[in-house]
């Protein structure tokens with residue numbers, strides 16, 4: 345589990361990027377940070393591997409405050425994927441994937457063998473191993489970024505807008521692939537995006553941010569869709585434009601769960617509780 349405890353970040357130029365932020369990130373799930381530009385998502389993500397240190401508060405991973413960890417060791421033990429991925433254009437794909445294991449002292453032969461396995465894991469043909477980045481498509485490049493992040497077999501994978509630069513069809517493929525990988529490999533994934541649909545597709549837990557690292561709402565996609573916390577969230581998820589039209593269908597009362605379904609009757613998720621037991625919960629919700 346990753347825990348942010350009353351974390352703030354003021355940059356040297358005076359910008360308060362994050363103000364008193366607290367959150368629990370469950371292990372082996374995908375948590376998505378979504379919000380408008382400049383709301384502090386990347387700053388928070390980078391606090392997990394100490395690319396950024398908070399000016400107040402603590403970030404704790406499995407009961408250990410990261411401020412006591414060596415930043416270089418920590419960074420090598422946590423996978424990190426970013427948009428246009430930090431890959432080295434002058435090195436072959438296989439060598440890019442093997443970077444961290446080599447830095448950690450794994451033999452060249454072993455690191456290469458592992459890199460080839462990882463190409464399989466992320467759905468890339470091994471024939472690409474000796475090519476260079478410029479010879480790959482955008483989607484393939486992002487897969488290499490994911491393979492590289494997985495190379496040290498980290499428990500935690502941080503992903504900062506990793507699919508932002510690829511076309512919508514490839515983006516959906518990559519999202520599906522990530523969900524499969526998470527199920528197979530059981531990693532704790534923290535994923536940053538601007539795209540609310542991507543957040544709802546991927547997230548077990550979704551955190552909607554306002555400017556200043558302020559949390560507008562935390563919940564499962566179904567909870568947020570069915571009960572936007574305020575006008576900001578409603579507007580962000582498109583509820584105010586009537587784009588999302590979901591409604592709640594109570595299930596077996598003993599289960600205490602309610603099914604959220606869209607206009608076509610397709611289930612969008614489950615939420616806990618009885619919608620009719622609370623005045624502020626609409627039984628018919630316009631959400632997309």
Ligand SMILES: Nc1ncnc2c1ncn2[C@@H]1O[C@H](COP(=O)(O)OP(=O)(O)OP(=O)(O)O)[C@@H](O)[C@H]1O
Pocket residue numbers: 355356357359360361379380381382383384385386387388538
């Ligand atoms: N090194 C820095 N020095 C000063 N201000 C910074 C620095 N890094 C980020 N900021 C500011 O902190 C705020 C939060 O930035 P951050 O990159 O965390 O937001 P974000 O939600 O990830 O935005 P985006 O979605 O555009 O990437 C912004 O106002 C940004 O300008």
